[in-house]
Amino acid sequence: MHPALQILSVPTAPGHEGIVAEFVRDWLRTIRVPFREDAHGNLIAKLHSPGAPSSVAFSVHMDHPGFEVLRSDGRHLEAAFLGGVPRAWFRRGVPVEFFDDRGKVIALAEVVRVMRWDRRQRRIRLRVKSGFTRPGAFGMWKLSPLKLNRARTHV
Numbered sequence: 001m002h003p004a005l006q007i008l009s010v011p012t013a014p015g016h017e018g019i020v021a022e023f024v025r026d027w028l029r030t031i032r033v034p035f036r037e038d039a040h041g042n043l044i045a046k047l048h049s050p051g052a053p054s055s056v057a058f059s060v061h062m063d064h065p066g067f068e069v070l071r072s073d074g075r076h077l078e079a080a081f082l083g084g085v086p087r088a089w090f091r092r093g094v095p096v097e098f099f100d101d102r103g104k105v106i107a108l109a110e111v112v113r114v115m116r117w118d119r120r121q122r123r124i125r126l127r128v129k130s131g132f133t134r135p136g137a138f139g140m141w142k143l144s145p146l147k148l149n150r151a152r153t154h155v
Contacts, residue, residue, distance in 0.1 A: 093110050
């Protein structure tokens with residue numbers, strides 16, 4: 001699978017971009033593109049092509065909306081939601097996966113209810129279905145893996 005598609009399966013959330021950043025670093029090393037990291041954690045890669053009349057720049061976010069565990073009693077979690085999506089997406093029973101710092105799934109939970117939803121705080125109560133997690137762990141909605149359907153052409 002092409003790295004541009006693989007990266008879409010790497011776990012990430014705001015403030016928890018380390019796993020996806022390491023994936024990008026490894027990919028750039030593999031294709032021998034020099035890069036540097038700035039003080040904010042941004043990866044800056046430059047590929048020079050002699051004689052090229054202009055340059056092209058790509059900018060990507062290394063995160064998407066996610067959860068961060070604030071409290072856990074083993075059966076229930078209180079999590080901060082990080083990102084901007086409508087409150088309506090937090091229906092009871094929606095599955096959420098939580099990860100360790102290497103990207104391994106350590107717990108599966110489901111949304112119980114929205115505890116608080118305002119400009120400054122978004123708190124969600126979740127029920128742990130399996131596994132164990134701790135404060136500071138991050139999670140994402142459990143989504144189906146990306147699949148590409150290639151159209152077949154008959155000549």
